[in-house]
Amino acid sequence: MSRRSAATLIFDPRDLVPLTFAFGRLKSVVAPHGPKLIANIRTARYFDHCVHEGLLGLVLEAPDGTYSMPDAVERRKLHICVPLNYQEGCSIEPYHEGHWHALCSDLDKLTTIPRAEAELAPTRTPPAVPSQLPGAEQQPQPPPPPAAFNAAVPAPAPSVPSPPAEGSQPRAREADAAPVEPEGSPSATGQTVAKPAPETSAKLPGVSSPGGRPTDRDMVLEEAAWRLRQPGRTQAKTLAAFARELHKWLSDHGKHRGKKTGKVMKAGTIERHVRSLWKSRGKTV
Numbered sequence: 355m356s357r358r359s360a361a362t363l364i365f366d367p368r369d370l371v372p373l374t375f376a377f378g379r380l381k382s383v384v385a386p387h388g389p390k391l392i393a394n395i396r397t398a399r400y401f402d403h404c405v406h407e408g409l410l411g412l413v414l415e416a417p418d419g420t421y422s423m424p425d426a427v428e429r430r431k432l433h434i435c436v437p438l439n440y441q442e443g444c445s446i447e448p449y450h451e452g453h454w455h456a457l458c459s460d461l462d463k464l465t466t467i468p469r470a471e472a473e474l475a476p477t478r479t480p481p482a483v484p485s486q487l488p489g490a491e492q493q494p495q496p497p498p499p500p501a502a503f504n505a506a507v508p509a510p511a512p513s514v515p516s517p518p519a520e521g522s523q524p525r526a527r528e529a530d531a532a533p534v535e536p537e538g539s540p541s542a543t544g545q546t547v548a549k550p551a552p553e554t555s556a557k558l559p560g561v562s563s564p565g566g567r568p569t570d571r572d573m574v575l576e577e578a579a580w581r582l583r584q585p586g587r588t589q590a591k592t593l594a595a596f597a598r599e600l601h602k603w604l605s606d607h608g609k610h611r612g613k614k615t616g617k618v619m620k621a622g623t624i625e626r627h628v629r630s631l632w633k634s635r636g637k638t639v
Contacts, residue, residue, distance in 0.1 A: 374441065404460075410456060432446050573608070578628040
């Protein structure tokens with residue numbers, strides 16, 4: 355390798371970084387994730403490219419303490435060798451006696467991510483509202499509008515009343531202008547008509563209005579509610595087991611049975627009917 359004189363290559367320790375450290379910083383930008391082998395191959399390929407094109411300067415520290423940099427021809431012959439765990443130590447081939455370093459200034463240019471143009475552009479603030487200007491605070495505020503001009507209750511347009519004629523009765527004129535309510539209406543008598551309350555019927559929790567052909571649903575719901583209120587009346591631990599228990603009881607006491615099968619309501623149907631009661635057990639007495 356051709357070398358420059360040691361006198362012309364005097365570096366501050368802060369100008370150089372070790373070869374392994376330089377590879378790690380470049381890897382954090384080129385291939386921060388993924389399998390180690392693939393990430394190392396990609397980073398090593400880019401590392402060699404930067405060295406060959408002069409984008410990343412390498413400096414060789416000889417055993418005698420002198421420094422040298424390869425020229426344009428020599429640096430194209432250099433290639434970095436990286437183990438699977440790059441922190442174990444990287445090297446340069448072909449072998450040269452000494453230690454390799456990278457220029458910190460070149461490494462910073464390659465690993466620094468430039469900020470977006472939007473971040474560099476000055477922040478534009480919207481124009482200030484006249485009421486927010488400093489001088490506006492010292493100006494006297496206008497008095498609040500009268501209650502007649504409240505937004506919730508719009509006031510009628512102001513009008514100039516005409517002078518009443520002699521012998522006229524103001525109250526009589528007002529009565530003529532007002533709409534006449536039919537005699538016997540609730541408004542005329544001052545009575546308030548209350549809306550009829552919706553009809554409600556007492557129901558057990560979870561009971562829906564029955565429809566279709568008659569079934570034993572009401573009987574099942576009543577028996578289920580009684581068993582859930584009485585301690586020890588049911589040994590079921592799950593809703594399905596509770597439904598099978600009620601199905602067995604309904605087989606002896608049911609009134610409605612299928613015309614074709616002659617059987618009572620199925621356990622699955624009972625389970626749907628008593629699901630709300632089962633979920634609310636222990637909450638109501």
